[in-house]
Amino acid sequence: MTRAWFLPVLLLLCGSVVAAGLVSSGSPGPAASGLLLFVLFAAVNSPLVFPRSMGALEAQRRGAVDGRPVVFWRPGCPYCLRLRIRLGRRARELHWVDIWRDPAGAAAVRAVNDGDETVPTVMMAGVPHVNPDPAWVREQLPSAHHR
Structure with missing residues (x-):
């Protein structure tokens, strides 16, 4: 397990x-x-409860192509759960990386958080945002202006 x-x-x-x-x-x-x-x-x-996770490298590649944020998270994290719930259906529009399942994801989070695995860490255009406001994350989605 x-x-x-x-x-x-x-x-x-x-x-x-x-x-x-x-x-x-x-x-x-x-x-x-x-x-x-x-x-x-x-x-x-x-x-x-979370959308299907992918590897960090694939998520970052997809995020660079489609402009959507990459969310680094881990199960049991109340702040990750808060982000997921507040995003509602829109959560599926982001690229999710479970740092407990992906060593590259955990390394990416440690690299931007002084060695800590602080989640959620949202990468938007290569810029990390630690535990951002869910409303801000929703605004970063490419289709946010059309809804």
Whole structure:
């Protein structure tokens, strides 16, 4: 199991333990609600919430061609999740790089953040922006002026 799935699996296991305890104490309704809550937290903290990631070199090549930002992120990062949620459907228009799956992506982030893997780091026209405002990122999309 990769570390990207560690937190979601841990949340599911904890939810299962809590639900089992509630069921054994005669509270099936709260058990179901609690388990559902843990499942939702696990889903939100999983890589499934994000658009499909690609390698850093491919993302940077595509970004240079189409002018779209490249977002370096990692699962479990609340700031990455905030960016993803605030972008809504428009998130699919960016190029996403999971730094835990791509060593070149992690190296690119460390190179612009004094050796730290601070995410989200958004590269726009070769210029890094660390944890930028989601509204600003949305404005950087080529089709932003037409919507």
